[in-house]
Amino acid sequence: MTVPEQLRLVIVDDHVVMRAGIAALLAAEPTIDIVGEAADGQAAIELVERLAPDVALLDLRMPVLDGVSATRAITGRTATRVLILTTYDTDADIERAVEAGAIGYLLKDTSREQLVDAVHAAARGQTVLAPRVAERLVARIRRPAPVALTPREVDVLRGVADGLSNPEIGRRLVIGEATVKTHLLRIFAKLDVADRTHAVVVAMDRGLLPGL
Template identity: 75%
Template sequence: MTNGAAPAGRVRIVVADDHTVMRAGVIALLADEPGIEIVGEAEDGRAAVGLVERLEPDVVLMDLRMPVLDGTGATEQIVAARTRTRVLILTTYDTDAEIERAVEAGAVGYLLKDATREQLVDAVHSASRGETVLAPRVAARLVARMRQPAPVTLTRREVEVLGAVADGLSNVETGRRLVITEATVKTHLLRIFAKLDVGDRTHAVVRALELGLLKRHA
């Protein structure tokens, strides 16, 4: 390992992992790769942040669950410092919560530790260019999440307005019940129609009942 500049074209990386054997294994996988130079290693997130400040590597291979400062916290600090260093998560965890936290922290990629040497090398080079790198399993989870429709929610006032509509009240009568103007009632209804993807009062009530947003009258 060296603190000096890497030969032209090489990606300088720091490996951060609290498990000594795992850290040594990753380093061994990449040590002989001509396009990569290992410039440092860290056993916790705080040490990783310190190495980035001192060495300014191109990429940090960051484990998530580490003592002192975890990988997400370290990633946030590295990104906040606006260094040129890219963070590539390398972990065994692929839960939605872990993935979301890492992405929100600013990591450019999320790789799992069952990756092959070739996948790891390609990911390091891609991350150094600022490209998004995702393990296939992680990418599949994210796509599945994106395809799930967002839950529909109504505000308390919107529920009150729609409840009055369900009771058969006109806009004017709804306004009187809720002590708001007729114009305000209409505004609430337009927002409700948009949220429920419907075009009229009747369908809004039916859809809200289907979604459990309105309670059925006994």
């Protein structure tokens, strides 16, 4: 009978009971060899540098050095893949972990089967995201980018809101009528509108015309 090839894993969590529970879940898996455990980010870095595991399973909130800082150091200095396993699923936490180099982000309600599959996928270099985390990232990507108007564009749009014509706006701002038209075209493009009235309505709705 062929013995399956094992990947080497370290588990890092400052809660002893949680760390023991994770280890117990994975200990029976013949393809995973738990080679070490640590209780804080700094200890995790030292452990990874000494043992060179395939995957490091890290919590986010830990003493001495947090999971994000530890992830950044581990991925910057070693070939070990970092897989985050945490209870936190805010946009800020997810982004910081991914930017630091984590290859995956799981939540602690993950099943044993999902966790085993995720560890193997991480070892192969595949990105692993909990469904809720993936949904958050997709929603963030699909969210419209914030629009910013230049101070001059705001001045022009205020003139429109005051009911001024292009020549009147030009005289107020001491610019030519052609320049006013150019600003308006840029405003229309930024706000995705086709006329002056709609531009004012959308700008006010988005808080781009303070005081109106």
